[in-house]
Amino acid sequence: MKAELISKAECAQPGPSRLTHGQGWFTQEQGLLTLLDREFTPFRTFDLGEDLSSFAVSPDLTRVVAGGKDHIRLLDEHGTTLWSVEHTPWGTGYSYSGSCAFSADGSQVWATVPETGPGCEPHDEDAEDDEDAEDAWLEGDEWWVVNAATGALMARKWLGCEATGSVTHLHPDGVHMGLDVGEGQDGSRIYWGAYENGVLRLSATDDVTRALTDIHPDGHAYVTIPRDADGISVHTFPGRAVIAHRPDRDFLRSDEWPIDARYLDRESILVETVDRNWTCARHLVLDAEDLRFRGEITYPPGTVPSSFHSVHAGTWHTNDGNHLCAWRPGR
Template identity: 35%
Template sequence: MDFVARLIGSPSVPGVRALLEGSVFESGGHEQRRVLLKHGAELAVHDRAALLAGERAPETVFPLPWPGWDRGVHSVSPDSTFAVFSGQRSVRAVAADGGTLWSYVHGCWNQEVGHAHTGDEQQVCRGNASGSCRVSDDGRLVWAHVVDSEEYGEHWVVLDARDGRELARWELDSAASGSWHTSHPDGVHMGLCVGMGQDGALVYWGRWDGETLAVHDELNEGLDRVLADVHPNHPGFLTIEHNLNDLQMHALDGTLLAERRELPWDWCCGFLDGDTVLATTGIEFSSDPEETGTWLLDARTLEIRGRVTYPPGTVDSVARPLGDGTWLTHEHATETVRRWTL
C-alpha cells in the first residue's frame, strides 16, 4: 500500500544536515521542542516550531567555552538559563553571558596515553574522539560521557546540575569516537549511545534514584546496536544494526520485542507518532529503486504498512521523523528543509 506525502513547509535553515541528526533536538523527552545548532563560536537555541516556520533568530545564544573545540554533543537546561558543554578535558556549565557556573574536569579525549598538555584547558589536542552530555528534563541532573583522568577508561557520570558535583558513575566498555544522549519521556531514564567507528556501537539506559545508579547494558554483547529513537508512550525503544541489516524494538531491559529485516535500512529512522515508525532504505547504500524509499512500519510489531510516495523530484535524502506526525527531508544542493505529513 502506498501513502502519499503532503508538503507542509520548505524553510531555508543554516546547517541543514544537522536537523537530520537526532542529537540536535532537545527538551521534554520525545517532544523535542528545541533545536540546538552550532554557529561558529556559539550554540544557538531555537524553538523547533519557529525554526521550521522560517524564523532564523534563536531564542537564546551561548558562547562556546573552548576556542577550536568543535566536537562533543552539548545540552541546555529546560528553562534555557544555562548550557552544559562536553569538552575535550571537562564538562562545563555556562550562563548565557558566557560566565562559567562550574566545571567538571576529566581525562583528555585525545586518547593518546601519556601525552603532555601545554598551556591551560583552552588548548585543544589533536584527536578525533569526543563525549556528550545531557541535562535531565527536570533540570536537576547532568548526565555526561567522560574519560577517566588516571586510567583513560570511559565512564558515564551523573552530576548535580547546580554545582557539577559527581553523584554517581558507571564504568563503560567503550572506546568512543563519539556519543549522544536520549532523554526518555518517562522523565526518569536516560539513554546513551556510544559510537566506536568500525568497531560498532553500545547502548545504555540509566536511572538515578537519588542513591543508586542502575544501568541496563544487555544489548552490548554483539557491539552492533545503534539507538535510533524512543517510543513516546511506552518504554520501548528502536535500534538499528550497526551494519544497517535490521531494525529492532526493545524493552528497556533489552528484551527483543520485534524485528524487521528484508531491506537495506538507512541510519535515519524513528517514531512518526505513537503508532508508526518511519524509516528510509537504500539512500546510502543501494541504487535499486525497488529498495530505495521511505516506509511506514507498525510501531509495536515493525510490520511494514506501506511505502511513502513523494511528488516527483522532491526527495533525495533520508527522512527524520519528528514524533508529531511530520518528518523532515532536505535538498543536498541547498540549505532547504522540507517538512512532510501524510
C-alpha cells in the same frame, strides 16, 4: 504513502534542527549555538568554544552544557560559565568523542568522559564509589551524573568501552537515560542508567551488533538498527526482550541498508535508508508494534530526498540545501 508538505521556509546553512522532545530549534556552527523560536528567529546565542565534543540545552532553554575536549562546563543565558569540570582529554587513547544531556527536570547533567587517567580522578565526597559494585566495569570510558546547579559529581560508572562517539537518549519516564556508544569496528553498545535515592544504577545489553536509535513516546519499547547484524528490532523496556524483528530482505533493496529509525508517532516508525554511496535512498514507514511494512514515502515531483531529522508528533523535516521542509503522511 504520499508525503504532505506542511511548511517550507528558506534557511541559511546549516539549517535548524529541533531540540530534544520538540521544545525549540537550534543551529550550530563553528562553536556558536543559536536557539530559535517557532518562526526560526534567533533569540539566544552561546559560544561553546573550540574542540566541542557534545552539547545539550536545558529544558527551560536558559542553560547549555558543553562537552569540550578535556572539560564539561555549564553556561547560563548570558553566556557566563557557571562551573567547569575537567576530565582526561578525548583522543588520549581510543576514546574520541562523547555525549551529554540534561535530566528531565534539568537538575542533573549526564555526560560520558574518557577513561580517567592518573591525576584526573574526580574528587567529591558525595559521589558514589563503584569499586565494590557488583555490576561495575572497572575500565573504559565513564558515565557521570553531575549536579547541574553546582558542578559537583554525584555518581559515576565505568562503561567498559572506548567510544568513537555516543548519543544520550532521555527516557519518557523522566528517570532513565539511554546511551548508544559506537566503537567503530568493535560495534555498538547500549546502556541504561537511572539515578535514584543517591545511587546510579547501570545495565547494558550483551549484544554489540545493534544501535539504539529511539525510544517509544510511551517509554515501553525502543527501536534498534543493525551495525553488524540484520534488520530492525523493537525491544521491550525495561526488559530488553525482542518483541518484533524485520529482516533486511523483507523491506530493503540489495544495494541499501537502514541508517536511522525514529518513532514518527505512537503507531509508526520512520526509517531512512542509504545506498552504497551513503546517499539518502528512501524513507519507509513500519508499524511500531510488529514492524509490518506500511509503505514508502513518496515526495512531490521535483523534491530531492534528503536525510530526515526533527521527527516529532507525526511530522518530520528535510533540508534541500535552501529550504527547511516540514512533512507528514498524507491523509
